[in-house]
Amino acid sequence: MDYFPVFFNLKGQECLVVGAGDIAARKIELLFRAGAKITVIARDIGATVASMQTSHSLTLQQTSFAPGDLRQFRLIVSATDDTETNLLVAKTAEEQGVPVNVVDNPGLSSFIFPAIVDRSPIVIAVSSGGSAPVLARLLRAKIESVIPPAYGRLAGLAEKFRDKVKQRIKIAPQRRIFWENVFQGTITEQVFFGNEQNAEKLIKLALDDYDGSANTGEVYLIGAGPGAADLLTFRALRLLQQADVVVYDRLVSTEIIDLARRDAEKIYAGKQRQNHTLPQISINHLLADLAKAGKRVARLKGGDPFIFGRGGEEIETLMAQGIHFQVVPGITAASGCASYAGIPLTHRDHAQSCVFVTGHLKNDCVNLNWTQLALPNQTVVIYMGLIGLEQICQSLIAHGSPSELPIALIQQGTTDNQKVITGTLATLPALVAKQAIKAPTIIIIGTVVSLHDKLSWFGECR
Template sequence: MEYFPIFVKLQGQACLVVGAGEIAARKIDLLARAGADITVIAKEVKVPVLKIQHQHRLSILHKAFVPDDVQGFKLVISATDNDETNCLVADSAKQRDILVNVVDSPALCSFIFPAIVDRSPIIAAVTSGGAAPVLARLLRAKLESIIPPSYGRLAQLAEKFRPAVKNTIAEPAQRRIFWENILQGAVAELVFAGNEQQAEQQLQAKLAQHQANVNNGEVYLIGAGPGAPDLLTFRALRLMQQADVVVYDHLVSPEILDLARRDSEKIYVGKQRQNHTLAQENINQLLADLAKAGKRVVRLKGGDPFIFGRGGEEIETLMQQGIAFQVVPGITAASGCASYAGIPLTHRDHAQSCIFVTGHLKNDDINLNWTQLAAPNQTVVVYMGLVGLEKICQALIAHGSPKDLPIALVQQGTTTHQRVITGTLTTLPSLVAAQEVKAPTLIIIGTVVTLHEKLNWFQGEAS
């Protein structure tokens, strides 16, 4: 992060603008909206600044800039077309530890202007650090479209009731939950519809009812998908951003974990081969205990929680103990990885059915219905099969599969680190052994694999 985002209070503060052209006028207008007392220094004052002189009560000094002119100002902006003057303004301000911005010269700035969405008192700011100002403005336009002006009125309502809510609800966590329910529920909708008096009445009623209600916790069992963060569902993202605790496994990527609420507690309970942080029974009870403590708990699992994710076991425990929960499906690895590898799981010329199995080794063996899996005209998807890959291929051949049956291994599918290795039941084990392949991986078996080269649309590290 090259620039630390910060909002500076300029109400009644002395600010200096050097230059008096069209660009200077735009910066003056921004400072004036923040309540600054503005002085302008320029040898020539142009029409755009003259037009706003009285509106913004500008103090204008018709002179050339000298270094001592920055003395006593909180913030300085240089908006001239003279490089020598701009450098002099920047150096003079920096020597006195005064914030300075030189328009279109990021190297001379100690701060930069973001693209601003003003829904006062809600302010959103976007910056590219000077790298792509047009992109920042485009992102601002997107934010403008999804943050209606009424959000400012909603913030004013919250400000009005903030002391009363704090006096009524002493526990910060419960207070946060109360506000999230208010700001995402019927009260907010009334404000958006312009019924602010009714919104106030409902807010008062909900606050009066609060003490009578027991705020129990809840568990959200969320499928994080195969790895790419933008494959999360809208509901998953919304629940992740309101959770108090996130319990996650080793298949959840750091990029996805970063989307959870920043101040939420993160608890790792990953289970890898011969390395279980917690036994499954302990994870089940952990979720229940956290919810009983009044927490909103996200259980974040790679792929889909109900496909080799043991989600059913976890909600059994929650149901037995009377704990509320939601299940949010995710894109399972079979669907995500196959799609990104350009391998359709079904295709009328290749496969009319698809079977998901786990290749997990138990006592150095894989106990599966090999006769069923060796049948033709189907696709077999093997989860957790990297270690047992050679045994899987040998077993299929032994039960009638052709030795040249196509097979693919997808590593870290849907992410920028995706790799796809293709071969046959005979050749793939040695191809994988010759490369440094790491979990998570997925194995796809069947003639649909021959479509990979033709339909390979997503380029990871290698194919």
């Protein structure tokens, strides 16, 4: 990130604004709302700033800025149209170690003003690092449309009960769960309806009824989809962001993992061919042990957890030990990658059925029902078949598939690294061998692949 986002406490702090035009007036208004004591230095005092002198308790100095004016200011804003003055303010502030913003000049600024959504005490800042302030304002407008002012009242209510909750619930993770239940349930709805007295009564009842001995551990078995973070379901995102621990696979993208809480523990449990970080049985017991310790565990699995994801094995262990869990389906790689490659898995002119199989090598051999897979008028999707690609093509030809049958290999589908290689059973292995292919990949076989050139869209949309 180009700028580290922080929030200054300016209540009662001395701040300086150099300039007194309309732009300076807007900055003065923001500083005033933050409780700052504001001094304004300018040769010409604009009408707007002059009218703010009494209402905003401004100290006005109608003079040119000089380095000696800096005194002990907590923060400085230079909002003039004079380049030399702006340079002098920035240089002096840097020498004295005082944060400075030169309006519309990020190169001279040590901090910048974001677009602000004010739902005090909730404050949301949106910044483009000075590169696209209009875009930042448009994003602020979108956020304002989904964050009603009632969230400020809700935060005020939480502040009122913060110490009482802390005294009643001593363990921090349990307090977090308590507040999450408050913010996602009936109490919040009462605040939104304007019934804050009733909301207070409900919080008191929840505290009185709280049983600290209850085991709140739970496992969320979440399908993370084929790669793109914005293909997660709403439920997947909600549960991921409330999890205390995230146990994730090799196929789960960094962008998705970054959506978890920053303070959540991250545990890598990925598997590669002949290189398993944790054996499956260890993963099963890890999930159970974490839940029994009172943790909410997000188990992230690439694609869908019930399609070659061994999700069934994991919840069998959880059920056997009486641990509560939820399963959140994800977009399986076959569907996601095919869609982004412009290859429909079924089509009335090409395929009336679709078969999913895994192409894992066992003893250097791909053991599949080749007779069934070689049948016409179907689409065959092979997961994890990159290493055995040549053997897959040869076996299908040997069992009756035409050597000219279309086939595609998709690398890292739905992501910016997506690559689609098409050919036939006879030609694709050689085509793939010429390219540096990176897992994960998926293979699609059938005449539907011939539609790729016509229906391909993802590359054109990027």
